[in-house]
Amino acid sequence: MKDMIDLTVPTWDNVLEAHERIRPHIHRTPVLTSSVLNRLTGAELFFKCENFQKAGAFKVRGASNAVFGLSDAEAARGVATHSSGNHALSLSYAAGRRGIPCHVVMPRTAPQAKKDAVRGYGGVITECEPSTSSREEVFAKVQSETGADFVHPYNDPRVIAGQATCSRELLEQVEGLDAIVAPIGGGGMVSGTCLTLSSIAPNVKVYAAEPEQADDAARSFRAGHIIADDAPSTVADGLKVPLKDLTWHFVSRHVTDILTASEQEIVDAMRLTWARLKIVMEPSSAVPLATILKNPELFRGQRVGVVVTGGNVDLDRLPWL
Template identity: 50%
Template sequence: MKIPFPSLSDIQAAHERIQPFIHRTPIMTSSAISEIAGCEIFFKCENFQKVGAFKARGASNAVVKLAEFQKSKGVATHSSGNHAAALARAATVAGIPSYIVMPSNAPEIKKKAVKGYGGIIIECEPTLEARETALEETVKKTGATFIPPYDNMDVIEGQATCALELIEDQEDLDVVLAPVGGGGLLGGTSLAAHYLNPNIEVIGTEPQGADDAFQSFHANKLIPQTAPNTIADGLRTSLGAWNFKLIQAYVSDILLASDSQIIDAMHLIYERMKIVVEPSCAVPLAALLADQDRFRGKKVGIILSGGNVDLGKLPF
Protein backbone atom coordinates (compact mmCIF):
# COMPACT_ATOMS: atom_id res chain seq x y z
CA MET A 1 0.00 0.00 0.00
CA LYS A 2 1.60 3.25 -1.12
CA ILE A 3 0.68 6.32 0.92
CA PRO A 4 1.92 9.54 -0.68
CA PHE A 5 3.88 11.82 1.60
CA PRO A 6 2.34 15.20 2.45
CA SER A 7 2.89 17.89 -0.19
CA LEU A 8 4.03 21.45 0.55
CA SER A 9 0.42 22.64 0.34
CA ASP A 10 -0.58 19.86 2.80
CA ILE A 11 2.05 21.12 5.27
CA GLN A 12 0.95 24.74 4.78
CA ALA A 13 -2.70 23.73 5.29
CA ALA A 14 -1.71 21.87 8.47
CA HIS A 15 0.05 25.00 9.70
CA GLU A 16 -3.14 27.04 9.18
CA ARG A 17 -5.25 24.31 10.78
CA ILE A 18 -3.26 24.10 14.01
CA GLN A 19 -2.92 27.85 14.63
CA PRO A 20 -5.35 27.84 17.61
CA PHE A 21 -3.35 25.00 19.20
CA ILE A 22 0.28 26.18 18.91
CA HIS A 23 2.76 29.02 19.33
CA ARG A 24 4.97 30.22 16.49
CA THR A 25 8.11 29.65 18.53
CA PRO A 26 11.02 32.10 18.45
CA ILE A 27 14.44 31.60 16.88
CA MET A 28 17.19 32.45 19.36
CA THR A 29 20.92 32.90 18.92
CA SER A 30 23.85 32.86 21.33
CA SER A 31 27.03 34.56 20.16
CA ALA A 32 28.95 32.66 22.85
CA ILE A 33 27.75 29.25 21.64
CA SER A 34 28.25 30.19 17.97
CA GLU A 35 31.82 31.24 18.81
CA ILE A 36 32.52 27.97 20.63
CA ALA A 37 31.01 26.00 17.70
CA GLY A 38 32.80 27.94 14.95
CA CYS A 39 29.56 28.45 13.02
CA GLU A 40 26.42 30.58 13.22
CA ILE A 41 23.64 28.70 15.05
CA PHE A 42 19.94 29.57 14.97
CA PHE A 43 17.94 27.74 17.64
CA LYS A 44 14.26 27.06 16.89
CA CYS A 45 12.86 27.00 20.43
CA GLU A 46 10.17 24.31 20.58
CA ASN A 47 10.91 24.10 24.31
CA PHE A 48 8.61 27.17 24.40
CA GLN A 49 5.88 25.33 22.49
CA LYS A 50 2.51 24.40 24.06
CA VAL A 51 3.02 21.31 26.28
CA GLY A 52 6.73 22.20 26.17
CA ALA A 53 7.56 20.27 22.98
CA PHE A 54 7.15 20.13 19.19
CA LYS A 55 4.76 17.18 19.72
CA ALA A 56 1.90 19.68 20.11
CA ARG A 57 2.04 20.21 16.33
CA GLY A 58 1.53 16.64 15.13
CA ALA A 59 -1.01 15.70 17.81
CA SER A 60 -3.12 18.81 17.11
CA ASN A 61 -3.08 18.23 13.35
CA ALA A 62 -4.15 14.59 13.75
CA VAL A 63 -7.00 15.51 16.12
CA VAL A 64 -8.35 18.38 14.00
CA LYS A 65 -8.36 16.18 10.87
CA LEU A 66 -10.60 13.50 12.43
CA ALA A 67 -14.11 13.04 11.05
CA GLU A 68 -16.98 14.11 13.35
CA PHE A 69 -18.04 10.51 14.09
CA GLN A 70 -14.43 9.73 15.15
CA LYS A 71 -14.22 12.81 17.35
CA SER A 72 -17.33 11.79 19.31
CA LYS A 73 -15.53 8.61 20.47
CA GLY A 74 -12.28 10.37 21.33
CA VAL A 75 -8.63 9.45 20.75
CA ALA A 76 -6.18 6.99 22.28
CA THR A 77 -2.45 6.35 22.27
CA HIS A 78 0.33 4.73 24.24
CA SER A 79 3.19 7.00 25.26
CA SER A 80 5.31 7.70 28.29
CA GLY A 81 6.41 11.08 27.05
CA ASN A 82 5.55 14.32 25.32
CA HIS A 83 3.11 12.79 22.78
CA ALA A 84 0.88 11.69 25.68
CA ALA A 85 0.58 15.24 27.01
CA ALA A 86 0.28 16.74 23.52
CA LEU A 87 -2.58 14.43 22.54
CA ALA A 88 -4.40 14.92 25.86
CA ARG A 89 -4.22 18.69 25.43
CA ALA A 90 -5.23 18.68 21.75
CA ALA A 91 -8.23 16.46 22.59
CA THR A 92 -9.35 18.67 25.47
CA VAL A 93 -9.06 21.83 23.33
CA ALA A 94 -11.16 20.04 20.68
CA GLY A 95 -13.68 19.04 23.38
CA ILE A 96 -13.20 15.27 23.01
CA PRO A 97 -11.94 12.57 25.42
CA SER A 98 -8.43 11.09 25.31
CA TYR A 99 -7.30 7.72 26.65
CA ILE A 100 -3.57 7.49 27.28
CA VAL A 101 -1.92 4.14 28.02
CA MET A 102 1.20 4.84 30.10
CA PRO A 103 3.74 2.39 31.55
CA SER A 104 3.77 2.28 35.36
CA ASN A 105 7.38 3.57 35.39
CA ALA A 106 6.62 6.70 33.32
CA PRO A 107 8.03 9.84 35.00
CA GLU A 108 5.59 11.35 37.52
CA ILE A 109 6.00 14.76 35.86
CA LYS A 110 4.67 13.28 32.57
CA LYS A 111 1.70 11.55 34.28
CA LYS A 112 0.87 14.80 36.04
CA ALA A 113 0.97 16.68 32.73
CA VAL A 114 -1.39 14.19 31.03
CA LYS A 115 -3.88 14.42 33.94
CA GLY A 116 -3.55 18.20 33.97
CA TYR A 117 -4.48 18.35 30.28
CA GLY A 118 -7.56 16.20 30.88
CA GLY A 119 -6.27 12.83 29.65
CA ILE A 120 -7.61 9.59 31.11
CA ILE A 121 -4.58 7.44 32.04
CA ILE A 122 -4.63 3.64 31.72
CA GLU A 123 -1.55 2.23 33.48
CA CYS A 124 0.21 -0.92 32.27
CA GLU A 125 3.40 -2.90 32.78
CA PRO A 126 6.48 -1.19 31.29
CA THR A 127 6.83 -3.44 28.23
CA LEU A 128 5.91 -2.68 24.62
CA GLU A 129 3.67 -5.78 24.54
CA ALA A 130 1.74 -4.63 27.63
CA ARG A 131 1.35 -1.15 26.15
CA GLU A 132 0.03 -2.46 22.85
CA THR A 133 -2.36 -4.91 24.54
CA ALA A 134 -3.73 -2.21 26.86
CA LEU A 135 -4.16 0.14 23.91
CA GLU A 136 -6.01 -2.51 21.89
CA GLU A 137 -8.38 -3.19 24.81
CA THR A 138 -8.97 0.54 25.32
CA VAL A 139 -9.76 1.13 21.63
CA LYS A 140 -12.13 -1.89 21.60
CA LYS A 141 -13.92 -0.67 24.74
CA THR A 142 -14.21 3.04 23.86
CA GLY A 143 -14.19 3.12 20.05
CA ALA A 144 -11.49 5.81 20.27
CA THR A 145 -9.19 6.45 17.28
CA PHE A 146 -5.54 5.46 17.80
CA ILE A 147 -3.16 8.36 17.10
CA PRO A 148 0.41 6.97 16.95
CA PRO A 149 3.21 9.16 18.32
CA TYR A 150 5.27 9.44 15.12
CA ASP A 151 4.64 6.92 12.32
CA ASN A 152 1.49 8.55 10.98
CA MET A 153 1.07 10.92 8.02
CA ASP A 154 -1.09 13.46 9.88
CA VAL A 155 1.44 13.55 12.73
CA ILE A 156 4.41 13.88 10.32
CA GLU A 157 2.56 16.67 8.46
CA GLY A 158 2.08 18.53 11.75
CA GLN A 159 5.72 18.09 12.83
CA ALA A 160 6.84 19.45 9.42
CA THR A 161 5.31 22.83 10.32
CA CYS A 162 8.21 23.43 12.73
CA ALA A 163 10.81 23.49 9.92
CA LEU A 164 8.34 25.41 7.74
CA GLU A 165 8.46 28.26 10.31
CA LEU A 166 12.22 27.97 10.80
CA ILE A 167 12.98 28.23 7.06
CA GLU A 168 10.44 31.05 6.54
CA ASP A 169 11.95 33.05 9.42
CA GLN A 170 15.61 32.27 8.66
CA GLU A 171 15.91 31.85 4.90
CA ASP A 172 19.68 31.56 4.43
CA LEU A 173 20.40 28.35 6.36
CA ASP A 174 23.00 25.88 5.05
CA VAL A 175 22.11 23.03 7.39
CA VAL A 176 19.26 22.01 9.74
CA LEU A 177 19.90 19.58 12.60
CA ALA A 178 17.10 17.74 14.41
CA PRO A 179 17.06 14.91 16.97
CA VAL A 180 15.68 11.52 15.91
CA GLY A 181 13.79 8.97 18.01
CA GLY A 182 10.67 7.73 16.23
CA GLY A 183 11.55 10.11 13.40
CA GLY A 184 8.39 12.22 13.07
CA LEU A 185 10.29 15.48 13.61
CA LEU A 186 13.25 14.55 11.41
CA GLY A 187 10.99 13.11 8.68
CA GLY A 188 8.77 16.19 8.67
CA THR A 189 11.78 18.53 8.79
CA SER A 190 13.44 16.83 5.82
CA LEU A 191 10.21 17.02 3.83
CA ALA A 192 9.66 20.75 4.53
CA ALA A 193 13.28 21.58 3.69
CA HIS A 194 13.10 19.54 0.47
CA TYR A 195 10.11 21.61 -0.68
CA LEU A 196 11.20 25.05 0.54
CA ASN A 197 14.94 24.93 -0.19
CA PRO A 198 16.46 21.64 -1.40
CA ASN A 199 19.95 23.16 -0.97
CA ILE A 200 19.56 22.96 2.81
CA GLU A 201 21.31 19.87 4.16
CA VAL A 202 19.17 18.06 6.76
CA ILE A 203 21.05 15.97 9.31
CA GLY A 204 19.61 13.75 12.05
CA THR A 205 21.28 13.46 15.45
CA GLU A 206 20.97 10.57 17.86
CA PRO A 207 22.42 9.32 21.17
CA GLN A 208 25.09 6.62 20.91
CA GLY A 209 23.07 4.52 23.38
CA ALA A 210 19.99 4.50 21.11
CA ASP A 211 21.45 4.49 17.62
CA ASP A 212 18.89 2.49 15.60
CA ALA A 213 18.33 5.35 13.11
CA PHE A 214 22.11 5.63 12.58
CA GLN A 215 22.40 1.86 12.05
CA SER A 216 19.33 1.74 9.78
CA PHE A 217 20.57 4.69 7.71
CA HIS A 218 23.96 3.08 7.07
CA ALA A 219 22.60 -0.46 6.50
CA ASN A 220 19.86 0.91 4.21
CA LYS A 221 17.27 -1.21 6.04
CA LEU A 222 15.19 -0.68 9.17
CA ILE A 223 16.96 -2.06 12.26
CA PRO A 224 14.77 -1.99 15.40
CA GLN A 225 15.90 -0.41 18.65
CA THR A 226 16.99 -2.96 21.27
CA ALA A 227 17.74 -2.13 24.92
CA PRO A 228 18.38 1.61 24.47
CA ASN A 229 20.51 3.13 27.21
CA THR A 230 20.75 6.92 27.17
CA ILE A 231 19.92 9.95 29.27
CA ALA A 232 17.92 11.26 26.27
CA ASP A 233 14.66 9.59 27.34
CA GLY A 234 12.67 11.09 24.45
CA LEU A 235 14.85 9.28 21.87
CA ARG A 236 14.74 5.71 23.21
CA THR A 237 11.97 4.66 20.82
CA SER A 238 12.37 2.73 17.54
CA LEU A 239 12.42 4.60 14.24
CA GLY A 240 9.09 4.44 12.39
CA ALA A 241 8.84 2.81 8.94
CA TRP A 242 7.35 5.83 7.11
CA ASN A 243 9.87 8.14 8.72
CA PHE A 244 12.73 5.85 7.66
CA LYS A 245 11.54 6.19 4.04
CA LEU A 246 11.61 9.99 4.36
CA ILE A 247 15.06 9.88 5.97
CA GLN A 248 16.37 7.65 3.16
CA ALA A 249 15.01 10.11 0.59
CA TYR A 250 15.85 13.51 2.09
CA VAL A 251 18.31 13.27 5.02
CA SER A 252 22.01 13.47 4.18
CA ASP A 253 23.47 11.96 7.37
CA ILE A 254 22.87 10.91 10.97
CA LEU A 255 25.41 11.90 13.62
CA LEU A 256 25.86 10.48 17.11
CA ALA A 257 26.59 12.02 20.52
CA SER A 258 27.57 10.31 23.77
CA ASP A 259 25.65 10.90 27.00
CA SER A 260 28.50 12.96 28.44
CA GLN A 261 28.51 15.16 25.30
CA ILE A 262 24.72 15.52 25.57
CA ILE A 263 24.99 16.59 29.22
CA ASP A 264 27.74 19.11 28.34
CA ALA A 265 25.61 20.59 25.53
CA MET A 266 22.57 20.77 27.82
CA HIS A 267 24.69 22.54 30.46
CA LEU A 268 25.97 24.99 27.84
CA ILE A 269 22.41 25.89 26.75
CA TYR A 270 21.30 26.44 30.37
CA GLU A 271 24.39 28.49 31.17
CA ARG A 272 24.65 30.65 28.02
CA MET A 273 21.04 30.90 26.82
CA LYS A 274 19.27 30.76 30.21
CA ILE A 275 16.59 28.42 28.88
CA VAL A 276 15.35 25.00 30.02
CA VAL A 277 15.86 22.08 27.63
CA GLU A 278 15.47 18.33 28.14
CA PRO A 279 18.38 15.96 27.36
CA SER A 280 16.91 14.84 23.97
CA CYS A 281 16.79 18.48 22.96
CA ALA A 282 20.55 18.98 23.48
CA VAL A 283 21.54 16.09 21.16
CA PRO A 284 21.85 18.21 17.95
CA LEU A 285 24.19 20.72 19.62
CA ALA A 286 26.18 17.86 21.19
CA ALA A 287 26.60 16.18 17.78
CA LEU A 288 27.60 19.47 16.13
CA LEU A 289 30.23 20.22 18.80
CA ALA A 290 31.61 16.67 18.39
CA ASP A 291 32.13 17.26 14.64
CA GLN A 292 32.91 20.98 14.40
CA ASP A 293 35.01 20.97 11.23
CA ARG A 294 32.02 19.77 9.24
CA PHE A 295 29.99 22.89 10.13
CA ARG A 296 32.71 25.53 10.26
CA GLY A 297 31.54 28.91 8.95
CA LYS A 298 28.06 27.62 8.06
CA LYS A 299 24.62 28.86 9.06
CA VAL A 300 23.05 26.05 11.06
CA GLY A 301 19.44 25.74 12.24
CA ILE A 302 18.97 23.55 15.31
CA ILE A 303 15.52 22.44 16.42
CA LEU A 304 15.37 22.52 20.22
CA SER A 305 12.71 19.85 20.50
CA GLY A 306 11.41 20.28 24.05
CA GLY A 307 11.89 21.47 27.61
CA ASN A 308 10.08 18.91 29.75
CA VAL A 309 12.77 18.01 32.22
CA ASP A 310 12.35 16.86 35.82
CA LEU A 311 14.25 19.66 37.56
CA GLY A 312 14.87 17.40 40.57
CA LYS A 313 16.89 15.08 38.33
CA LEU A 314 19.08 17.50 36.40
CA PRO A 315 22.36 15.77 35.47
CA PHE A 316 24.44 18.71 36.73
Protein backbone atom coordinates (compact mmCIF):
# COMPACT_ATOMS: atom_id res chain seq x y z
CA MET A 1 0.00 0.00 0.00
CA LYS A 2 1.38 3.41 -0.93
CA ASP A 3 0.73 5.98 1.78
CA MET A 4 -1.71 8.47 0.28
CA ILE A 5 -0.31 11.61 1.89
CA ASP A 6 1.51 14.76 0.87
CA LEU A 7 5.26 14.16 1.13
CA THR A 8 6.32 17.79 0.81
CA VAL A 9 9.44 18.35 2.93
CA PRO A 10 8.49 20.54 5.92
CA THR A 11 10.35 23.81 6.53
CA TRP A 12 11.30 25.84 9.59
CA ASP A 13 8.30 28.10 8.95
CA ASN A 14 6.12 24.99 9.21
CA VAL A 15 7.69 24.26 12.61
CA LEU A 16 6.97 27.78 13.89
CA GLU A 17 3.37 27.52 12.67
CA ALA A 18 3.03 24.10 14.26
CA HIS A 19 4.29 25.30 17.63
CA GLU A 20 1.71 28.09 17.73
CA ARG A 21 -1.05 25.72 16.60
CA ILE A 22 -0.36 23.02 19.19
CA ARG A 23 0.67 25.18 22.15
CA PRO A 24 -2.77 24.96 23.87
CA HIS A 25 -2.75 21.17 23.58
CA ILE A 26 0.75 20.19 24.77
CA HIS A 27 3.06 20.58 27.74
CA ARG A 28 6.39 22.37 27.55
CA THR A 29 8.14 19.40 29.11
CA PRO A 30 10.94 19.73 31.69
CA VAL A 31 14.64 18.93 31.33
CA LEU A 32 16.19 16.77 34.08
CA THR A 33 19.82 16.08 34.95
CA SER A 34 21.63 13.52 37.11
CA SER A 35 25.11 13.86 38.57
CA VAL A 36 25.33 10.06 38.79
CA LEU A 37 24.55 9.57 35.10
CA ASN A 38 26.98 12.36 34.22
CA ARG A 39 29.74 10.55 36.12
CA LEU A 40 28.90 7.22 34.49
CA THR A 41 29.02 8.67 30.98
CA GLY A 42 31.65 11.38 31.37
CA ALA A 43 29.24 13.80 29.70
CA GLU A 44 26.71 16.39 30.82
CA LEU A 45 23.34 14.85 29.98
CA PHE A 46 20.13 16.85 29.68
CA PHE A 47 17.03 14.65 29.53
CA LYS A 48 14.10 16.22 27.65
CA CYS A 49 11.23 14.45 29.41
CA GLU A 50 8.51 13.83 26.85
CA ASN A 51 7.29 11.03 29.13
CA PHE A 52 5.61 13.95 30.96
CA GLN A 53 3.93 15.07 27.73
CA LYS A 54 0.17 14.97 27.17
CA ALA A 55 -0.78 11.35 26.39
CA GLY A 56 2.61 10.33 27.79
CA ALA A 57 4.68 10.70 24.62
CA PHE A 58 6.26 13.20 22.21
CA LYS A 59 3.99 12.01 19.42
CA VAL A 60 1.16 14.20 20.69
CA ARG A 61 3.04 17.12 19.14
CA GLY A 62 2.85 15.82 15.58
CA ALA A 63 -0.62 14.36 16.02
CA SER A 64 -2.00 17.63 17.35
CA ASN A 65 -0.46 19.59 14.51
CA ALA A 66 -2.10 17.29 11.98
CA VAL A 67 -5.52 17.25 13.68
CA PHE A 68 -5.79 20.98 14.36
CA GLY A 69 -4.46 21.82 10.90
CA LEU A 70 -7.44 20.15 9.21
CA SER A 71 -10.27 22.19 7.74
CA ASP A 72 -13.69 21.69 9.30
CA ALA A 73 -14.79 19.66 6.27
CA GLU A 74 -11.72 17.41 6.51
CA ALA A 75 -12.04 17.04 10.25
CA ALA A 76 -15.66 15.94 9.97
CA ARG A 77 -14.50 12.68 8.35
CA GLY A 78 -12.19 12.00 11.28
CA VAL A 79 -8.61 10.76 11.27
CA ALA A 80 -7.05 7.32 10.96
CA THR A 81 -3.64 5.76 11.46
CA HIS A 82 -1.68 2.59 12.13
CA SER A 83 0.58 2.51 15.16
CA SER A 84 2.09 0.21 17.79
CA GLY A 85 1.00 2.57 20.51
CA ASN A 86 2.17 6.11 21.20
CA HIS A 87 1.07 7.67 17.91
CA ALA A 88 -2.24 5.82 18.22
CA LEU A 89 -3.00 7.20 21.65
CA SER A 90 -1.63 10.65 20.75
CA LEU A 91 -3.86 10.90 17.68
CA SER A 92 -6.80 9.68 19.75
CA TYR A 93 -6.04 12.38 22.32
CA ALA A 94 -5.84 15.13 19.69
CA ALA A 95 -8.99 13.93 17.90
CA GLY A 96 -10.82 13.86 21.21
CA ARG A 97 -9.78 17.44 21.90
CA ARG A 98 -11.26 18.44 18.54
CA GLY A 99 -14.32 16.22 18.93
CA ILE A 100 -13.78 14.10 15.81
CA PRO A 101 -13.54 10.32 15.24
CA CYS A 102 -10.22 8.48 15.37
CA HIS A 103 -9.67 5.03 13.83
CA VAL A 104 -6.52 3.13 14.78
CA VAL A 105 -4.97 -0.09 13.48
CA MET A 106 -2.75 -1.63 16.19
CA PRO A 107 -0.74 -4.88 16.35
CA ARG A 108 -2.48 -7.43 18.55
CA THR A 109 0.80 -7.66 20.50
CA ALA A 110 0.87 -3.94 21.38
CA PRO A 111 1.14 -3.24 25.13
CA GLN A 112 -2.22 -3.41 26.85
CA ALA A 113 -1.52 -0.09 28.57
CA LYS A 114 -1.34 1.61 25.18
CA LYS A 115 -4.51 -0.07 23.92
CA ASP A 116 -6.33 1.01 27.07
CA ALA A 117 -5.09 4.59 26.60
CA VAL A 118 -6.29 4.70 22.97
CA ARG A 119 -9.76 3.55 24.01
CA GLY A 120 -9.70 5.93 26.96
CA TYR A 121 -9.20 8.86 24.58
CA GLY A 122 -12.06 7.63 22.38
CA GLY A 123 -10.07 5.89 19.64
CA VAL A 124 -11.58 2.88 17.83
CA ILE A 125 -9.05 0.03 17.49
CA THR A 126 -8.82 -2.57 14.71
CA GLU A 127 -6.14 -5.17 15.45
CA CYS A 128 -3.63 -6.59 12.97
CA GLU A 129 -0.73 -9.03 13.02
CA PRO A 130 2.62 -7.65 14.31
CA SER A 131 4.18 -6.96 10.91
CA THR A 132 4.44 -3.95 8.65
CA SER A 133 2.69 -5.76 5.79
CA SER A 134 -0.30 -6.78 7.94
CA ARG A 135 -0.53 -3.32 9.47
CA GLU A 136 -0.69 -1.61 6.09
CA GLU A 137 -3.11 -4.16 4.59
CA VAL A 138 -5.59 -3.84 7.46
CA PHE A 139 -5.23 -0.07 7.50
CA ALA A 140 -6.06 0.20 3.79
CA LYS A 141 -9.38 -1.50 4.50
CA VAL A 142 -10.16 0.72 7.50
CA GLN A 143 -9.38 3.89 5.60
CA SER A 144 -11.45 2.89 2.59
CA GLU A 145 -14.42 2.18 4.86
CA THR A 146 -14.17 5.41 6.88
CA GLY A 147 -12.77 7.99 4.45
CA ALA A 148 -10.81 9.44 7.37
CA ASP A 149 -7.72 11.62 6.90
CA PHE A 150 -4.60 9.48 7.12
CA VAL A 151 -2.13 10.81 9.70
CA HIS A 152 0.96 8.65 9.22
CA PRO A 153 2.89 7.97 12.44
CA TYR A 154 6.03 9.61 11.04
CA ASN A 155 6.13 9.88 7.23
CA ASP A 156 3.96 13.00 7.20
CA PRO A 157 5.23 16.60 6.97
CA ARG A 158 2.64 17.78 9.51
CA VAL A 159 3.84 15.19 12.00
CA ILE A 160 7.54 15.92 11.48
CA ALA A 161 6.95 19.68 11.89
CA GLY A 162 5.15 18.97 15.15
CA GLN A 163 7.92 16.69 16.44
CA ALA A 164 10.48 19.38 15.63
CA THR A 165 8.97 21.57 18.36
CA CYS A 166 10.50 19.25 20.97
CA SER A 167 14.10 20.04 20.01
CA ARG A 168 13.19 23.70 19.58
CA GLU A 169 12.13 23.76 23.23
CA LEU A 170 15.25 21.87 24.29
CA LEU A 171 17.53 24.42 22.62
CA GLU A 172 15.65 27.18 24.46
CA GLN A 173 16.00 25.33 27.77
CA VAL A 174 19.68 24.29 27.56
CA GLU A 175 22.45 26.47 26.13
CA GLY A 176 25.58 25.19 24.45
CA LEU A 177 24.56 21.68 23.47
CA ASP A 178 27.08 19.71 21.45
CA ALA A 179 24.73 16.91 20.41
CA ILE A 180 21.22 15.53 20.73
CA VAL A 181 20.55 11.79 20.88
CA ALA A 182 17.06 10.48 20.11
CA PRO A 183 15.60 7.02 19.47
CA ILE A 184 14.88 6.00 15.89
CA GLY A 185 12.24 3.66 14.53
CA GLY A 186 10.42 5.25 11.62
CA GLY A 187 12.38 8.43 12.19
CA GLY A 188 9.75 11.06 13.02
CA MET A 189 11.45 12.44 16.13
CA VAL A 190 14.92 12.23 14.57
CA SER A 191 13.65 13.98 11.42
CA GLY A 192 12.09 16.74 13.51
CA THR A 193 15.35 17.10 15.42
CA CYS A 194 17.28 17.31 12.14
CA LEU A 195 14.86 19.95 10.86
CA THR A 196 15.30 22.10 13.98
CA LEU A 197 19.06 21.78 14.24
CA SER A 198 19.78 22.26 10.54
CA SER A 199 17.62 25.41 10.67
CA ILE A 200 18.81 27.16 13.84
CA ALA A 201 21.73 25.20 15.37
CA PRO A 202 23.68 23.54 12.53
CA ASN A 203 26.75 22.90 14.70
CA VAL A 204 24.82 20.59 17.07
CA LYS A 205 25.19 16.96 16.03
CA VAL A 206 22.25 14.54 15.76
CA TYR A 207 22.77 10.93 16.81
CA ALA A 208 20.03 8.34 16.37
CA ALA A 209 19.81 5.38 18.78
CA GLU A 210 18.38 2.02 17.73
CA PRO A 211 18.00 -1.54 19.11
CA GLU A 212 20.45 -4.07 17.65
CA GLN A 213 17.49 -6.40 17.03
CA ALA A 214 15.66 -3.74 14.98
CA ASP A 215 18.64 -2.05 13.32
CA ASP A 216 17.23 -1.43 9.85
CA ALA A 217 17.84 2.33 10.14
CA ALA A 218 21.52 1.76 10.99
CA ARG A 219 21.88 -0.66 8.07
CA SER A 220 20.06 1.78 5.79
CA PHE A 221 22.37 4.60 6.91
CA ARG A 222 25.45 2.57 6.03
CA ALA A 223 24.04 1.23 2.76
CA GLY A 224 22.83 4.62 1.53
CA HIS A 225 19.26 3.46 0.87
CA ILE A 226 16.26 2.31 2.89
CA ILE A 227 16.39 -1.27 4.17
CA ALA A 228 13.07 -2.30 5.72
CA ASP A 229 12.54 -5.20 8.13
CA ASP A 230 9.00 -6.52 8.21
CA ALA A 231 8.67 -7.74 11.80
CA PRO A 232 11.71 -7.18 14.04
CA SER A 233 11.61 -8.33 17.67
CA THR A 234 12.77 -6.00 20.44
CA VAL A 235 11.75 -4.87 23.92
CA ALA A 236 11.66 -1.34 22.46
CA ASP A 237 8.20 -1.79 20.94
CA GLY A 238 8.02 1.78 19.64
CA LEU A 239 11.05 1.30 17.38
CA LYS A 240 9.97 -1.64 15.23
CA VAL A 241 8.90 0.30 12.13
CA PRO A 242 11.07 1.12 9.08
CA LEU A 243 12.16 4.45 7.65
CA LYS A 244 10.09 5.95 4.84
CA ASP A 245 10.82 8.43 2.05
CA LEU A 246 10.32 11.63 4.04
CA THR A 247 12.18 10.56 7.16
CA TRP A 248 14.99 9.12 5.03
CA HIS A 249 15.36 12.59 3.48
CA PHE A 250 16.33 14.00 6.89
CA VAL A 251 18.21 10.99 8.26
CA SER A 252 20.42 10.58 5.19
CA ARG A 253 21.31 14.29 5.07
CA HIS A 254 21.65 15.40 8.68
CA VAL A 255 22.28 12.51 11.09
CA THR A 256 25.90 12.18 12.26
CA ASP A 257 25.61 8.47 13.09
CA ILE A 258 23.15 5.77 14.13
CA LEU A 259 24.24 3.86 17.23
CA THR A 260 22.80 0.55 18.41
CA ALA A 261 22.34 -1.19 21.76
CA SER A 262 21.57 -4.77 22.75
CA GLU A 263 18.36 -5.82 24.47
CA GLN A 264 20.18 -6.18 27.81
CA GLU A 265 21.84 -2.79 27.42
CA ILE A 266 18.44 -1.20 26.76
CA VAL A 267 16.85 -2.84 29.80
CA ASP A 268 19.82 -1.90 32.01
CA ALA A 269 19.62 1.74 30.86
CA MET A 270 15.87 1.81 31.45
CA ARG A 271 16.28 0.48 34.97
CA LEU A 272 19.13 2.91 35.64
CA THR A 273 17.03 5.92 34.70
CA TRP A 274 14.10 4.70 36.76
CA ALA A 275 16.48 4.43 39.72
CA ARG A 276 18.46 7.64 39.23
CA LEU A 277 16.08 10.09 37.53
CA LYS A 278 13.04 8.74 39.43
CA ILE A 279 10.94 8.80 36.27
CA VAL A 280 8.90 6.22 34.37
CA MET A 281 10.21 5.77 30.84
CA GLU A 282 9.44 3.06 28.32
CA PRO A 283 12.11 0.82 26.76
CA SER A 284 12.28 2.83 23.53
CA SER A 285 13.21 5.91 25.57
CA ALA A 286 16.15 4.10 27.20
CA VAL A 287 17.92 3.34 23.92
CA PRO A 288 19.70 6.73 23.70
CA LEU A 289 21.25 6.39 27.17
CA ALA A 290 22.18 2.78 26.38
CA THR A 291 24.12 3.92 23.31
CA ILE A 292 25.80 6.78 25.20
CA LEU A 293 26.96 4.36 27.90
CA LYS A 294 28.19 2.02 25.15
CA ASN A 295 30.10 4.74 23.25
CA PRO A 296 31.59 7.00 25.93
CA GLU A 297 34.40 8.18 23.67
CA LEU A 298 31.87 9.94 21.40
CA PHE A 299 30.28 11.97 24.19
CA ARG A 300 32.91 12.42 26.91
CA GLY A 301 33.18 16.06 27.98
CA GLN A 302 30.20 17.14 25.87
CA ARG A 303 26.81 18.64 26.66
CA VAL A 304 24.29 16.17 25.28
CA GLY A 305 20.53 16.44 24.98
CA VAL A 306 18.75 13.10 25.42
CA VAL A 307 15.14 12.82 24.23
CA VAL A 308 13.02 10.69 26.58
CA THR A 309 10.31 9.96 24.05
CA GLY A 310 7.59 8.40 26.21
CA GLY A 311 6.49 6.80 29.45
CA ASN A 312 3.62 4.53 28.49
CA VAL A 313 4.68 1.31 30.18
CA ASP A 314 2.75 -1.86 30.94
CA LEU A 315 3.56 -2.03 34.65
CA ASP A 316 2.60 -5.72 34.76
CA ARG A 317 5.24 -6.57 32.15
CA LEU A 318 8.38 -4.66 33.14
CA PRO A 319 11.34 -6.11 31.22
CA TRP A 320 13.45 -6.83 34.32
CA LEU A 321 10.74 -8.83 36.08
